[in-house]
Amino acid sequence: xxxxxxSGGGLVQAGDSxxxxxxxxxxxxxxxxxxxxxxxxxxxREFVAGIxxxxxxxxxxxxxxKGRFTISRDNAKNTVYLQMNSLKPEDTAVYYCARAEFxxxxxxxxxxxxxxxxxxxxxxxx
Numbered sequence: 001x002x003x004x005x006x007s008g009g010g011l012v013q014a015g016d017s018x019x020x021x022x023x024x025x026x027x028x029x030x031x032x033x034x035x036x037x038x039x040x041x042x043x044x045r046e047f048v049a050g051i052x053x054x055x056x057x058x059x060x061x062x063x064x065x066k067g068r069f070t071i072s073r074d075n076a077k078n079t080v081y082l083q084m085n086s087l088k089p090e091d092t093a094v095y096y097c098a099r100a101e102f103x104x105x106x107x108x109x110x111x112x113x114x115x116x117x118x119x120x121x122x123x124x125x126x
Contacts (some may be wrong), residue, residue: 001077002024002025002099002114002115003006003024003025004022004023004024004097004116004117005014005024005118006022006094006118007020007022008020008021009024009087009095009120009122010122010123011022011123011125012121014087014088014089014124014126015086017055017085017086018087018099019081019083019084020034020036020082020095020122021079021080021081021103022034022079022082022096022097022117024078024079028077029075029078030053030054030073031105032101032102032104032118033050033052033100033103033104034051034098034099034106035047035050035051035052035097035107035116036048036049036096036097036099037094037096037104037110038091038093038094039094039119040090040092045096045110046062047109048061048062048065049062049065049070049082050107051071051072051073051080051106052106053104053105054075054095057104058079058105058106059071059106060108062108064090065084065091068084069085070083070085071076071083074118080097082095084122087122088122090124091126092122092123092124093122094119094120094122095116095120095121095122096119097116098113098115099113099115100114101113101114105122
């Protein structure tokens with residue numbers, strides 16, 4: 001049974017930083033891709049960032065966050081992080097962590113991920 005638990009969300013001002021964490025249970029964490037998605041009120045869920053399995057060493061970002069957000073993983077802790085800098089009000093959303101079942105390469109499609117966390121709220125005030 002794979003479980004993902006996000007933490008680190010909160011209310012911040014524009015320009016501030018936050019670091020989200022996602023702790024994963026289950027074996028073979030290092031062998032599969034991980035992703036972060038977000039969903040703002042009234043909008044569809046969208047891809048934010050993805051990171052490959054350790055062996056591939058690849059990360060991918062949505063254009064809207066590239067240069068401001070950094071995804072990383074610590075396989076010893078079964079945890080993936082999303083460092084968010086220079087936050088903007090439009091970054092306000094519920095952020096979800098996701099894990100692929102077998103894929104080692106990060107995908108921008110939510111259908112490529114089999115397991116999801118419960119989400120953590122990020123609110124950025126102007």
